[in-house]
Amino acid sequence: MQITKTLKVAALTTALALSGTAAFAKDFTISVWAGGSNQNDAYRADAIEMAADILTREAAIRGEEINITVEKKLFNDGWDNFKQAVTLAAESKTAPHIIVTSHADIAPWSQSGLIRPIEDYVDLDAWPLNQIYDNLLEITSYNGQVWGIPQDAESRPFFFWIPHLKAIGYSDEQIEDLPAKVEAGEYTLYDVLEDAKKIQDKGLVEKGKGFSPRVSNGPDYWQFYQSFGGEMLDKESGKLIFDKQAMTDMFQFFADAVKMGVTSSTHLGGDWGQWYNEVANGKAGTWHGGTWHYARYTGKEGLDDFFGNIQFSLIPTGNDKGHANTITHPLTYLISSTGDDEVAEIAAQLVSIASEPRLNTLHAIKSAHLGIGREQSSIALYANDRWASEATDRLLGHASAMPNNTDFGAYWQIMFKGLEAAWTGQKSVADAVAGVEADIKSSMADAVIIK
Incomplete structure (x- = not known):
């Protein structure tokens, strides 16, 4: 001081x-x-x-x-x-x-x-x-x-329903070690999708429930951008960063989740009450949420044995350019x-x-x-x-955390609009990312570094 x-x-x-x-x-x-x-x-x-x-x-x-x-x-x-x-x-x-x-x-x-x-x-x-x-x-x-x-x-962790992991072959020891594997980058987001598919193929959850993300926009989605190596802020200049490759990889991940059938193309905009009930009662295989969700799961949703049913970790890395992370x-x-x-x-x-x-x-x-x-x-x-x-x-x-920057809110809305377009199939991933870039250039080019 x-x-x-x-x-x-x-x-x-x-x-x-x-x-x-x-x-x-x-x-x-x-x-x-x-x-x-x-x-x-x-x-x-x-x-x-x-x-x-x-x-x-x-x-x-x-x-x-x-x-x-x-x-x-x-x-x-x-x-x-x-x-x-x-x-x-x-x-x-x-x-x-x-x-x-x-x-x-x-x-x-x-x-x-x-x-x-x-x-x-x-x-x-x-x-x-x-x-x-x-x-x-x-x-x-x-x-x-x-x-x-x-x-x-x-914090905003990744969650796994333990009985479903066991049903697809995970041992107790492997489940216990999963958070450390995520932290080390040895278990990735694409491993999540593969396990989600196995869980669905066994009939443990309905189609589109193998991986159940949050149903509306939120800070959580910037975690996936970071998982693929994206950065939000250039500390030297104070400007925001739009990493086209990282955002492409992020959009592609959610498009791939839909293509594999483990996430629904109409998932965004779903009912929060229904979502809470599903993830807290084994009707979803994997998902992400907030640490404060613990109170909801063990309270209103009636989950008696949280630690016996749910494993949690950082958000896994997406590729070798990214890292396991979480946003507060x-x-x-x-x-x-x-x-x-x-x-x-x-x-x-x-x-x-x-x-x-x-x-x-x-x-x-x-x-x-x-x-x-x-x-x-x-x-x-x-x-x-x-x-x-x-x-x-x-x-x-x-x-x-998301950056303290007066322009970030506008950037955030542009990003999510692109993600939603790629997720729902309204646009190809390439076109969705191109749309994000075009919107940035037209409305906030001086505030964002494009790389």
Whole structure:
């Protein structure tokens, strides 16, 4: 952290201490809005309230009086609605002080002045922030500044239905070793398709259910681009990368899955409820999803023995140009521009306290997410949760993320339109990739490196 930023934090903290004496009690109201959140994710906001209690108790012990009221709001009616609510509130200068949102919002919101860099108000070299995983903290950075603190982590693994693997000849030992083979690049995406075909040929699942991808657009599909060697961002120039060969190979993989009959040409746009029920009950052979799906599988879908029925791994490599990988799409605590520096300092301190291992673990375990820091593996609630422990060890260290880039959303939509065209057979793979290139050149050529 730069000296000037350290001094700013120290000055603000001193000012709060001086203004927070019993003779000059300070009252603060801090609002926090959390997108993509229901009651399972309530600790995204509840942890801020708990942090406020800790901060006021610490102040009282020092003989100071700081009263903090936390106003909480969870949004679960779609990300577009949430982001619209935030931006409209910002326009009227009533945005919440703390926003829990995707790291992808950092680039546009920092440029618009909606948020402040959190590194101006916290010490990233001090506990608890210094134990946050480096790759997660990097995801919350943009243009050389740290804008937010990861609120949670997740990963997007590949899943295999164990009884079906056994039925096509896998031994218990081979199933146990499968994640390591995936990580080493010894088991590829085309091995997935071959096994999916064997599972279907034995009549274990219906046609088109051997490999069951997610049914709508999502960050997951960039994992397959990486599996074939694709890169999303040129770090030196800050521009996006369109790797034609990697995207061709990725599109071809899904076209081949359809051609082999293990994935349906009409799979995209399917019903999520039906998909969840199928993958959690052995009606699909292989699939990919999120670590948070564990809660759905073992809860609403009634899967009693997850580890006896499901093996999981990184997304396998596609060829020798790619690598096994996973993408994380963490939600992030951001500090808005609402209020003055004193209010921002209080909000940032609350975020820092909420990021302590024990508090963050409450959210991780309740919502089936992964922790944000190395020390959470020492918290009993986390360490004794088999899913959290194994998913963290197996996946999180390999996780990358979509880039914080204001042009990425447009690029993402162009990519998926091409993938859908190749998948459904509307276009050949070559024509679909050519369409992606044409769209990039016509609408965002200056923002994307074509290679």
